[in-house]
Amino acid sequence: MLLREGRHLRDRMVGLERNRRCVCLESGKNLPYDVLSIDVGSVVPPLAGDNAGLMAVKPIANLAVLRKAVEERLATTATCDVAIAGSGVTAFEVAANLVALGARLGGKIAVSIYGRKPLAGLPPGARDILIKNLSQRGVAIQCGMDVMGADGHCLLLKDGTRRSYDIAVNATGLIPPPLVSTLGLPLDDHGALVTDEFLRCEDGVFAAGDCIAFDGKALPPVGVHAVRQSAVLLDNIQASLGGGSLRAFRPRRRYGSIINLGDGTAIALWGGLWMHGRMALMLKDFIDLRFVDR
Numbered sequence: 001m002l003l004r005e006g007r008h009l010r011d012r013m014v015g016l017e018r019n020r021r022c023v024c025l026e027s028g029k030n031l032p033y034d035v036l037s038i039d040v041g042s043v044v045p046p047l048a049g050d051n052a053g054l055m056a057v058k059p060i061a062n063l064a065v066l067r068k069a070v071e072e073r074l075a076t077t078a079t080c081d082v083a084i085a086g087s088g089v090t091a092f093e094v095a096a097n098l099v100a101l102g103a104r105l106g107g108k109i110a111v112s113i114y115g116r117k118p119l120a121g122l123p124p125g126a127r128d129i130l131i132k133n134l135s136q137r138g139v140a141i142q143c144g145m146d147v148m149g150a151d152g153h154c155l156l157l158k159d160g161t162r163r164s165y166d167i168a169v170n171a172t173g174l175i176p177p178p179l180v181s182t183l184g185l186p187l188d189d190h191g192a193l194v195t196d197e198f199l200r201c202e203d204g205v206f207a208a209g210d211c212i213a214f215d216g217k218a219l220p221p222v223g224v225h226a227v228r229q230s231a232v233l234l235d236n237i238q239a240s241l242g243g244g245s246l247r248a249f250r251p252r253r254r255y256g257s258i259i260n261l262g263d264g265t266a267i268a269l270w271g272g273l274w275m276h277g278r279m280a281l282m283l284k285d286f287i288d289l290r291f292v293d294r
Contacts, residue, residue, distance in 0.1 A: 126276070258287070
């Protein structure tokens, strides 16, 4: 059986009645299914406190909101103090591009990064280049301590100190959306949907992307896994409907990523190899634009 037609429902999944094979929707309607695929991505865990002026890096539309907020502030005052909670690649990439935005707007964006260990998992050389690049451009890298909360336009650090901000960014990591814990499906210790090698949670239910623990183990939350899972997912949905054999997903052991530094350069990574310069940014643009065009 081939899937030839589709329809888009502008609604939101809020629950699952597995015995009736129905998805519960926010509108109050129930959507019956023969085969279900759950691909709800990931969210940034909220910090303790009121989170005033704090924006999460996901969903990605929040980055447009962040840019607008910075632009509006610089239109009325010469400076904007931005604090970033988190010390991974996303935190550093956002910081680099905020500095570049300030330069383009002719204002001063004072950026500080707060977290535990900066850029854990990156090759040492790439990590050193990235830290040096941001430090030379005025970013204050205040790593070595967890951010415990955000309250009253202040980040609350583990040692009890408070760091004030005008705007803050939450880049403290990714977790599965709270929804998945309500579905009655198997979960791992971090709340991700456990799938087998066929991306199957149980008979008739599949899942993919950031919200899963593939074959019981979490994969790094990078787009390459979700993109490659999609083709396997389609094959297995069609096989389930038509009585065919399921196809196993094989995650890549190595994959590439490219960090845009906002200054006309980027850092490209492939396993333990890395490259810094304008060619890396040109490669990023080529890959990203080709993907979007397709």
